[in-house]
Amino acid sequence: MAADDIYILGIYMTKFGKHTDKDVVDLASEAVLAALKDGGVTMKDMGIMAAGCLMGQGSIGQMIQKQVGQTGIPVYNVSNACATGATALRTAIMAVKAGECDMGLAVGVEKLAGVGLLGGGGRPKSDGNKWSPSGRFGAVAPTDGRIGTDTMPGTFAQVGMEYGHKYGGATFELFARISEKNHSHSTLNPLAAYSKAMSKDEIMNDIMISYPNTRPMCSANCDGAAAAVVVSGTKLKTLSLEQQRRAIKVSASILTSDPYQEACQVLPDVNTLTRIAAKQAYEQSGVSPQDLNLIELHDCFATAELVHYDNLMLCPEGGAVDFFNSGATWRTGSSPVNVSGGLESKGHPIAATGIANIWEVCHHLRGEAGPRQIEGAKVGLAHVIGLGSACGIHVLEKSAL
Amino acid sequence: MPTQVPHVNYLVLGDKPHLVANECISCKARFFDRRNACANCSGTEFKKVDIGTTGIVRSFTIVTFAAPGVPVPFVAAIIDCEGTSVRGNIINTEPTPDKITLGMKVQLVTTSLGSDDDGVEAIGFGFEPAK
Numbered sequence: 001m002a003a004d005d006i007y008i009l010g011i012y013m014t015k016f017g018k019h020t021d022k023d024v025v026d027l028a029s030e031a032v033l034a035a036l037k038d039g040g041v042t043m044k045d046m047g048i049m050a051a052g053c054l055m056g057q058g059s060i061g062q063m064i065q066k067q068v069g070q071t072g073i074p075v076y077n078v079s080n081a082c083a084t085g086a087t088a089l090r091t092a093i094m095a096v097k098a099g100e101c102d103m104g105l106a107v108g109v110e111k112l113a114g115v116g117l118l119g120g121g122g123r124p125k126s127d128g129n130k131w132s133p134s135g136r137f138g139a140v141a142p143t144d145g146r147i148g149t150d151t152m153p154g155t156f157a158q159v160g161m162e163y164g165h166k167y168g169g170a171t172f173e174l175f176a177r178i179s180e181k182n183h184s185h186s187t188l189n190p191l192a193a194y195s196k197a198m199s200k201d202e203i204m205n206d207i208m209i210s211y212p213n214t215r216p217m218c219s220a221n222c223d224g225a226a227a228a229v230v231v232s233g234t235k236l237k238t239l240s241l242e243q244q245r246r247a248i249k250v251s252a253s254i255l256t257s258d259p260y261q262e263a264c265q266v267l268p269d270v271n272t273l274t275r276i277a278a279k280q281a282y283e284q285s286g287v288s289p290q291d292l293n294l295i296e297l298h299d300c301f302a303t304a305e306l307v308h309y310d311n312l313m314l315c316p317e318g319g320a321v322d323f324f325n326s327g328a329t330w331r332t333g334s335s336p337v338n339v340s341g342g343l344e345s346k347g348h349p350i351a352a353t354g355i356a357n358i359w360e361v362c363h364h365l366r367g368e369a370g371p372r373q374i375e376g377a378k379v380g381l382a383h384v385i386g387l388g389s390a391c392g393i394h395v396l397e398k399s400a401l
Numbered sequence: 402m403p404t405q406v407p408h409v410n411y412l413v414l415g416d417k418p419h420l421v422a423n424e425c426i427s428c429k430a431r432f433f434d435r436r437n438a439c440a441n442c443s444g445t446e447f448k449k450v451d452i453g454t455t456g457i458v459r460s461f462t463i464v465t466f467a468a469p470g471v472p473v474p475f476v477a478a479i480i481d482c483e484g485t486s487v488r489g490n491i492i493n494t495e496p497t498p499d500k501i502t503l504g505m506k507v508q509l510v511t512t513s514l515g516s517d518d519d520g521v522e523a524i525g526f527g528f529e530p531a532k
Contacts, residue, residue, distance in 0.1 A: 117468065131521055136434040137409040137433060137435075138409060138410030139410075140514075141408060141514055143409065144467070145464070145472065146490065147525070148477040148479075149464050149467065151467060151468070153462075154462045158460040158461065158462050158477065158479060161460040165503040208465045210463065210466065211465070262430070262486060266486045266487065267460065
């Protein structure tokens with residue numbers, strides 16, 4: 001282990017689902033205390049904390065500290081849409097990498113059960129009865145629903161359909177089969193919000209939200225938290241052999257935003273920033289897409305999973321439909337994708353997602369994933385997209401010990 | 402007092418309704434919103450350019466579940482208007498997957514959003530299948 005390498009020393013995710021008796025601070029505290037215990041360390045060992053709760057208050061980090069340990073370390077409260085968790089982790093990694101401290105803590109938490117549709121401002125009843133322009137488009141009336149859609153299911157439906165326009169083959173049935181795969185995978189994950197297999201027909205006949213996304217093809221709103229402890233290679237060498245054996249190397253930690261492309265301000269471009277992040281991640285880690293034993297990618301909707309096969313270069317450009325049809329992304333395939341069940345069934349407590357997907361990969365690399373273990377997993381990738389946009393990619397490798 | 406106002410300020414009403422964009426003088430990137438600078442090259446000079454009124458459907462979704470107050474179903478789409486991407490609804494046709502297809506040709510049309518207390522009518526736009 002090289003001195004400037006970064007490792008995940010401890011990591012934890014709570015059960016995703018409905019936690020009526022716990023608030024965000026309870027959930028985050030559970031994750032933090034368990035991640036510290038998993039790493040064999042305490043709050044006193046942490047030199048920095050980064051925390052995120054997208055729908056919550058700005059000082060979530062300090063609120064958690066007041067439950068688990070107020071040690072006076074710097075707290076960075078971060079917010080980056082659905083990439084908030086990955087951003088918190090990356091913040092802790094940057095601090096350790098910069099030499100400011102040798103251990104750091106990242107946590108993401110969200111209470112989202114029963115929230116319903118995300119995105120889309122709706123049409124509040126106006127007080128006055130006069131048309132009067134406002135906003136950046138000088139609109140005299142709300143634009144959502146009159147000039148396209150602001151909803152998340154609708155936005156990501158268009159992302160998938162655009163891929164179909166470009167390359168063909170992206171049918172309603174294909175997207176439903178992607179969802180069928182993730183729901184099938186979820187049956188092996190006891191921490192998933194939903195762990196029920198669903199057939200392609202059940203998925204297609206469920207409530208249509210935004211064609212071609214039916215309800216089970218949308219990420220599940222739920223409550224949950226995840227936390228991780230990161231450590232420098234130098235510090236790890238001083239810890240026990242057991243800690244060294246279970247530590248997972250962070251071979252690449254990348255965060256990008258969306259560079260300008262024609263149309264990107266008309267329909268969010270989730271492709272370009274993912275491709276750039278993936279390229280950087282493969283270069284930084286020296287890992288190729290074909291080396292990956294498992295991939296947790298941001299299937300916020302079934303229509304999104306398809307395009308990310310391509311963006312993460314798991315398949316040749318334009319080849320995502322054929323790639324899925326080959327069976328490659330099932331847990332028995334050559335590039336298992338979302339063996340956790342993905343956001344469609346595991347759930348998507350927004351700020352927790354970007355650490356929970358790291359937990360899933362670490363779980364397999366440590367050989368601790370039980371019935372859903374991908375046998376012999378040595379390297380994995382975790383990807384998130386926050387609309388707006390931010391893309392986080394982490395490449396993780398099993399300890400050489 | 403005008404008798405009509407456009408839904409958004411990038412819709413030009415009149416005999417030939419059309420959209421206008423702010424085009425960056427230095428790199429030609431086009432934007433529909435109020436600008437501070439260019440997202441592509443950071444240039445600060447823009448000119449108004451007319452956008453073609455015909456195009457093809459590059460992507461769409463049929464929204465059946467929306468925020469309160471938004472009538473459903475409706476078709477939200479991205480239209481390639483002669484090289485410029487435009488966001489808009491597809492109207493004047495049934496919102497079903499057999500009526501809306503990727504690559505179909507569409508044309509810009511206007512639609513009334515109703516009148517206010519002064520009798521001023523707001524005019525919006527959408528796209529309908531090209532004749």
